[in-house]
Amino acid sequence: MYSEAPGTMTQAEIKLCSLLLQEHFGEIVEKIGVHLIRTGSQPLRIIVRDTKTSLDQVKKALCVLIHHNLVIYRVHKRSVVEYEAQCSRVLRMLRYPRYIYTTKTLYSDTGELIVEELLLNGKMTMSAVVKKVADRLTETMEDGKTMDYAEVSNAFMRLADTHFVQRCPLVPAPGSSDPEPPPLAPTLVINERDMYLVPKLNLIGKGKRRRSSDEDAAGEPKAKKPKCPDDKEPIPDDGIYWQVNLERFHQHFCNQAIVSAVANRMDQIFKSLPVGYNISKQVLDQYLTLLADDPLEFIGKSGDSGGGMYVINLHKALASLATATLESVIQERFGSRCARIFRLVLQKKYLEQKQVEDFAMIPAKEAKDMLYKMLSENFISLQEIPKTPDHAPSRTFYLYTVNVLSAARMLLHRCYKSIANLIERRQFETKENKRLLEKSQRVEAIIASMQATGAEEVQLQEIEEMITAPERQQLETLKRNVNK
Amino acid sequence: MAGNRGRGRAAFTFNIEAVGFSRGDKLPDVVLKPPPLFPDTDFKAVPLRTGEDEEYMLALKQELRETVKRMPYFIEAPEEKQDNIERYSKRYMKVYKEEWIPVDPKSKMAKDAYRGSSLINSADVLKKIEELEKRGDGERSDEENEDKEGGKVKDEDGEDDSDNSEEEEYDEEEQEEENDYINSYFDNGDDFYADSDDNMDEATY
Numbered sequence: 001m002y003s004e005a006p007g008t009m010t011q012a013e014i015k016l017c018s019l020l021l022q023e024h025f026g027e028i029v030e031k032i033g034v035h036l037i038r039t040g041s042q043p044l045r046i047i048v049r050d051t052k053t054s055l056d057q058v059k060k061a062l063c064v065l066i067h068h069n070l071v072i073y074r075v076h077k078r079s080v081v082e083y084e085a086q087c088s089r090v091l092r093m094l095r096y097p098r099y100i101y102t103t104k105t106l107y108s109d110t111g112e113l114i115v116e117e118l119l120l121n122g123k124m125t126m127s128a129v130v131k132k133v134a135d136r137l138t139e140t141m142e143d144g145k146t147m148d149y150a151e152v153s154n155a156f157m158r159l160a161d162t163h164f165v166q167r168c169p170l171v172p173a174p175g176s177s178d179p180e181p182p183p184l185a186p187t188l189v190i191n192e193r194d195m196y197l198v199p200k201l202n203l204i205g206k207g208k209r210r211r212s213s214d215e216d217a218a219g220e221p222k223a224k225k226p227k228c229p230d231d232k233e234p235i236p237d238d239g240i241y242w243q244v245n246l247e248r249f250h251q252h253f254c255n256q257a258i259v260s261a262v263a264n265r266m267d268q269i270f271k272s273l274p275v276g277y278n279i280s281k282q283v284l285d286q287y288l289t290l291l292a293d294d295p296l297e298f299i300g301k302s303g304d305s306g307g308g309m310y311v312i313n314l315h316k317a318l319a320s321l322a323t324a325t326l327e328s329v330i331q332e333r334f335g336s337r338c339a340r341i342f343r344l345v346l347q348k349k350y351l352e353q354k355q356v357e358d359f360a361m362i363p364a365k366e367a368k369d370m371l372y373k374m375l376s377e378n379f380i381s382l383q384e385i386p387k388t389p390d391h392a393p394s395r396t397f398y399l400y401t402v403n404v405l406s407a408a409r410m411l412l413h414r415c416y417k418s419i420a421n422l423i424e425r426r427q428f429e430t431k432e433n434k435r436l437l438e439k440s441q442r443v444e445a446i447i448a449s450m451q452a453t454g455a456e457e458v459q460l461q462e463i464e465e466m467i468t469a470p471e472r473q474q475l476e477t478l479k480r481n482v483n484k
Numbered sequence: 485m486a487g488n489r490g491r492g493r494a495a496f497t498f499n500i501e502a503v504g505f506s507r508g509d510k511l512p513d514v515v516l517k518p519p520p521l522f523p524d525t526d527f528k529a530v531p532l533r534t535g536e537d538e539e540y541m542l543a544l545k546q547e548l549r550e551t552v553k554r555m556p557y558f559i560e561a562p563e564e565k566q567d568n569i570e571r572y573s574k575r576y577m578k579v580y581k582e583e584w585i586p587v588d589p590k591s592k593m594a595k596d597a598y599r600g601s602s603l604i605n606s607a608d609v610l611k612k613i614e615e616l617e618k619r620g621d622g623e624r625s626d627e628e629n630e631d632k633e634g635g636k637v638k639d640e641d642g643e644d645d646s647d648n649s650e651e652e653e654y655d656e657e658e659q660e661e662e663n664d665y666i667n668s669y670f671d672n673g674d675d676f677y678a679d680s681d682d683n684m685d686e687a688t689y
Contacts (some may be wrong), residue, residue, distance in 0.1 A: 074549075
């Protein structure tokens with residue numbers, strides 16, 4: 001899980017969480033959520049008091065947050081239930097499009113919609129998911145065709161098998177001889193084995209198309225239309241809820257990144273091999289040896305059993321990727337000379353000012369300037385090594401070094417800040433141009449309705465001209481900026 | 485630190501060359517104001533990545549932004565407009581949203597309320613439509629009609645879909661409060677925000 005101390009969230013991250021919550025759930029939920037992120041865990045009454053919101057609203061907000069796995073609760077001390085927000089989980093909302101798109105590439109449209117529904121709704125029963133996805137897919141199919149529940153169920157099972165979706169922890173079943181009163185707040189448990197166990201459902205049916213022409217066009221009261229028969233059926237898997245397993249997606253992304261990095265590397269090696277080789281055992285051996293000897297250390301050789309055991313060094317691989325990202329950022333922001341210095345310090349671990357100038361072959365003044373620029377942005381840090389116990393500056397070594405972990409964290413924090421700034425900017429732009437956007441929408445709607453009733457070309461043109469050319473230009477720019 | 489402080493101001497305590505400039509060089513001006521809001525950069529930013537994947541994800545993002553606003557989890561702040569002015573937009577631009585109420589299955593009141601509320605809501609909606617139909621017909625365009633009907637069907641479907649889903653998870657949560665709160669909580673979906681402050685006096689800490 002994502003528990004962390006409240007103090008570790010930076011202002012920029014809190015701001016970003018606030019913007020995300022606001023966009024997804026509205027202002028009330030945002031207020032409660034941000035309050036919890038700032039203050040750590042709190043009981044219900046304190047939340048009500050400190051946010052000056054009504055009890056009902058706080059309850060509803062908490063329900064929404066808990067339902068979406070953004071807030072957890074636990075019994076604290078003896079009779080107080082406290083709620084805690086998971087800030088990093090809130091930030092994962094930024095990745096929703098990526099999760100959905102990844103599922104599309106792996107499990108096609110059916111899988112994509114399953115994950116989308118689960119992400120939008122937090123937790124759902126399998127039958128609910130299957131029904132909803134079947135309906136949605138049916139809408140997009142040709143007239144007369146429908147999506148079978150069985151196909152959706154299969155896709156769901158595949159997702160469960162590969163652990164992309166998992167069961168939510170449950171309220172433990174009370175023992176029959178349990179004399180104690182139920183606890184204030186249940187501790188939800190789930191068995192490792194059960195987490196991916198798909199319930200045996202007999203879901204038969206097809207997706208339903210929601211057609212507005214099916215409704216009574218004469219405007220008769222809807223009470224005459226009979227309710228859909230399956231609304232009254234009991235839900236067979238009531239109580240078994242599913243959620244998206246974000247960690248599994250993260251694993252997948254890691255693997256993807258490593259594979260593509262190695263593929264790039266392989267291309268370089270491949271080009272230096274003679275043409276016309278068939279991949280035989282010897283070539284495979286060669287490749288593996290090359291990879292193992294590669295300075296990136298992605299693959300290591302761990303023993304010779306079976307002709308040589310190779311292992312992927314995940315830790316090193318990810319560290320290399322992080323470093324490569326840092327190098328590229330330096331190059332783009334400060335220039336290639338700076339990048340050269342950075343790579344040098346990285347390689348030699350600790351360097352003195354003079355050594356930097358010598359190794360990089362860059363004049364002293366320039367080198368100093370660049371080092372200080374990088375220092376001021378915290379990509380590089382200074383390590384003091386005193387020669388004498390009194391730490392006198394004239395008798396202390398000052399060494400430049402790169403702390404990859406902290407530099408990477410700083411970069412991440414900067415990214416979050418950028419995202420927050422961009423979202424604010426987009427909201428600002430949208431608000432400023434609200435009038436224009438609404439006008440354009442109305443015009444489009446009028447045009448559409450007139451086309452439907454077969455209006456003349458001339459009338460259409462007249463209406464289009466309601467938006468003047470400069471306004472149109474403004475609209476275009478706005479659309480471009482907002483969409484990105 | 486007792487050092488060479490008393491002895492003559494000309495000597496610095498550290499090797500000045502190491503810092504970056506030798507004696508006699510012009511020192512940079514003292515900066516008296518905060519750095520500029522948008523400093524000039526020597527290097528332009530790298531363009532955003534575009535490709536089939538990114539375009540798809542961009543479209544998804546926009547779609548999601550719109551979709552979440554219509555979900556029952558999006559809680560609108562109650563508007564405190566003055567009710568004496570009858571507004572045109574209020575009459576014709578109502579968006580029917582599904583009501584998502586986590587139901588406590590143990591409370592009998594809640595069960596009755598839930599069954600009642602699904603019927604009440606659709607009956608309410610029907611009545612409103614009939615009223616509006618009787619009033620002014622000329623101003624309404626076709627799209628408003630379709631909006632209402634589409635929304636209504638969504639409403640009915642949504643009611644049945646989402647109200648069952650949260651029964652088990654929230655029962656303990658509701659139980660931790662005194663029962664008075666629960667009773668007033670589920671009486672009427674429409675008066676959700678209205679009677680929230682009545683019981684606040686009892687909560688003393």
